[in-house]
Amino acid sequence: MRALTWHGKHDVRVDTVPDPEIINPRDAIIRITSTAICGSDLHLYDGYIPTMKAGDILGHEFMGEVVETGARSTLKKGQRVVVPFVIACGSCYFCGKHQYSACDNSNPADNQDISEELWGHPASGLFGYSHMTGGYPGGQAEYVRVPFSDVGPIVIPDGIDDEKVLFLSDILPTGWMAAENADIEPGDTVAVWGCGPVGLFAVQSAFLMGAARVIAIDHFPNRLALAKKFGAEILNYEDSKVYDALMEMTGGIGPDAVIDAVGLESHGLFADNVLDQIKATAFLGTERPHVLRQAIIACRKGGRVSVPGVYGGFVDKFPMGAFMEKGLTMKTGQTHVQHYLPGLLNAIVEGKIDTTFLISHRMALEDAPHGYDIFKNKQDEVTKVVLKPGLAKAA
Amino acid sequence: MTETTTTAGSGGRDDAPRSAARSAEPTADQKARGETALTAITLTINRTPADVYAFWRNFANLAPAMENVASIAVKDDRTSHWIVNAPGGGTVEWDAIVTEDVPGALIAWSSAEGADISNSGRVEFRDAGERGTFVSATIAYDPPAGIIGKLVAKLTQKEPAIQQRRDLRRIKQLLETGEIATSSPPNPAPKA
Ligand SMILES: [Zn+2]
Ligand SMILES: [Zn+2]
Numbered sequence: 001m002r003a004l005t006w007h008g009k010h011d012v013r014v015d016t017v018p019d020p021e022i023i024n025p026r027d028a029i030i031r032i033t034s035t036a037i038c039g040s041d042l043h044l045y046d047g048y049i050p051t052m053k054a055g056d057i058l059g060h061e062f063m064g065e066v067v068e069t070g071a072r073s074t075l076k077k078g079q080r081v082v083v084p085f086v087i088a089c090g091s092c093y094f095c096g097k098h099q100y101s102a103c104d105n106s107n108p109a110d111n112q113d114i115s116e117e118l119w120g121h122p123a124s125g126l127f128g129y130s131h132m133t134g135g136y137p138g139g140q141a142e143y144v145r146v147p148f149s150d151v152g153p154i155v156i157p158d159g160i161d162d163e164k165v166l167f168l169s170d171i172l173p174t175g176w177m178a179a180e181n182a183d184i185e186p187g188d189t190v191a192v193w194g195c196g197p198v199g200l201f202a203v204q205s206a207f208l209m210g211a212a213r214v215i216a217i218d219h220f221p222n223r224l225a226l227a228k229k230f231g232a233e234i235l236n237y238e239d240s241k242v243y244d245a246l247m248e249m250t251g252g253i254g255p256d257a258v259i260d261a262v263g264l265e266s267h268g269l270f271a272d273n274v275l276d277q278i279k280a281t282a283f284l285g286t287e288r289p290h291v292l293r294q295a296i297i298a299c300r301k302g303g304r305v306s307v308p309g310v311y312g313g314f315v316d317k318f319p320m321g322a323f324m325e326k327g328l329t330m331k332t333g334q335t336h337v338q339h340y341l342p343g344l345l346n347a348i349v350e351g352k353i354d355t356t357f358l359i360s361h362r363m364a365l366e367d368a369p370h371g372y373d374i375f376k377n378k379q380d381e382v383t384k385v386v387l388k389p390g391l392a393k394a395a
Numbered sequence: 396m397t398e399t400t401t402t403a404g405s406g407g408r409d410d411a412p413r414s415a416a417r418s419a420e421p422t423a424d425q426k427a428r429g430e431t432a433l434t435a436i437t438l439t440i441n442r443t444p445a446d447v448y449a450f451w452r453n454f455a456n457l458a459p460a461m462e463n464v465a466s467i468a469v470k471d472d473r474t475s476h477w478i479v480n481a482p483g484g485g486t487v488e489w490d491a492i493v494t495e496d497v498p499g500a501l502i503a504w505s506s507a508e509g510a511d512i513s514n515s516g517r518v519e520f521r522d523a524g525e526r527g528t529f530v531s532a533t534i535a536y537d538p539p540a541g542i543i544g545k546l547v548a549k550l551t552q553k554e555p556a557i558q559q560r561r562d563l564r565r566i567k568q569l570l571e572t573g574e575i576a577t578s579s580p581p582n583p584a585p586k587a
Binding site: 025 | 439527560562571572573574578579
């Protein structure tokens with residue numbers, strides 16, 4: 001089959017690779033109909049994530065048709081499914097508590113050592129995201145093997161387009177959980193740093209959860225315009241001092257909850273960006289503010305900090321004093337995708353949440369390297385790239 | 396539930412298990428009990444102690460989860476024959492005899508006379524309530540002298556604690572999910 005493979009920093013290629021096979025009884029094989037490039041794929045593309053190997057197939061946001069099932073899969077051939085990016089067994093203690101991204105069993109035993117060493121406990125398995133999270137081939141391909149297929153994939157009723165439901169695989173539940181982690185109360189003001197897909201879905205989710213005001217912060221005009229379309233007030237940090245603006249807009253109180261939907265993009269995974277540190281000592285860097293620091297300083301006393309943005313290493317100059325003295329609460333984590341799927345699919349079917357606005361580019365799987373290039377280098381206009389293995393390569 | 400039956404404190408001054416000791420040297424007490432090369436690890440398995448005991452008591456169930464084990468054949472109620480892959484090819488073998496057996500709580504075994512490597516193991520199962528069972532496995536090896544001894548030292552001392560932790564995690568996966576998680580296509584070279 002054809003698949004998008006990683007070969008090094010800024011080097012991804014569409015190669016011919018062996019077709020996936022059923023290995024375990026709970027596996028299924030899916031023929032991919034739509035798959036997206038994610039902001040966190042850019043972390044792989046930029047070479048931030050350790051334990052990648054040349055030839056690894058990328059992609060953790062995908063859906064398609066069931067073409068093969070293992071003896072213990074509950075899926076049926078021909079069903080259309082969206083597959084969560086988090087792989088979860090459904091039967092460990094954590095899956096039992098619906099904390100699917102903490103699954104004990106989905107990461108192969110040999111691959112658990114690195115994350116256990118780094119974080120104290122091993123990470124669960126993820127599709128297409130380095131060997132420390134399992135080394136599972138991803139879904140930017142014609143076919144993919146889905147382990148524990150009786151637990152993760154959600155069956156999509158006929159008559160609903162791929163593009164309406166594809167983002168159930170990651171960014172929609174991730175934006176939703178970001179808002180849920182902010183413990184929003186009716187009437188709250190919520191500030192969201194980062195108007196990428198997760199930030200934009202967090203904006204929508206926060207309003208659905210009763211926020212009176214959402215203030216969205218970014219520097220890409222097109223992304224800010226999308227946030228405004230959903231009712232957010234917007235802040236362009238290239239034009240305005242974020243802390244000063246937030247205080248003025250909230251009568252000096254500060255936002256009740258703050259959401260860091262930027263994460264590692266502003267830090268680098270294992271080494272803090274030195275330039276960022278130098279700028280941040282003046283507290284207001286103009287280019288890449290250290291978002292988490294700024295969010296904590298801006299948050300109101302007794303407020304909540306939600307961090308859907310991805311971190312992997314250490315954060316320098318974490319403002320522990322502000323965090324403690326103001327009595328803040330922080331919630332974070334990889335998304336428990338499986339837990340949110342039924343409710344969010346319903347919200348899509350009922351028209352309460354729209355996801356299609358996000359897609360700016362559709363292209364053939366064969367053109368995926370071009371997709372990575374423009375997603376990385378033209379972030380203002382390229383909000384989301386969807387790859388279709390069925391499409392013919394552009395000329 | 397807080398009682399630690401596998402060990403008697405990492406340095407004799409606290410309740411930590413010996414596997415957590417800062418010093419690799421056994422204390423005088425531990426030496427007196429004959430404890431030498433030893434790895435120990437505890438994991439929680441989301442099944443009842445009775446289930447985990449029953450699975451473990453049929454040693455043949457363990458083979459697919461243990462990286463270096465080629466096969467385990469049950470000969471009778473107390474005896475099983477282990478064939479283990481040695482580094483650089485070849486195998487080492489022994490009969491393991493069950494020396495202690497408390498249903499739902501404890502299994503201990505020891506290699507029989509004439510083993511290529513003298514070794515013993517002990518696994519305890521403690522009720523962990525809604526979390527399942529605390530499974531504490533302790534394996535002790537006594538590598539022989541000579542060429543085989545060198546191979547075995549390589550095999551068992553490479554990263555014995557890491558090896559054992561991985562093996563125990565695969566046993567947990569089998570018991571909790573019915574399969575062993577893997578991201579690799581099946582090994583084209585079948586296990587011996
Ligand atoms: Zn993603
Ligand atoms: Zn699980």
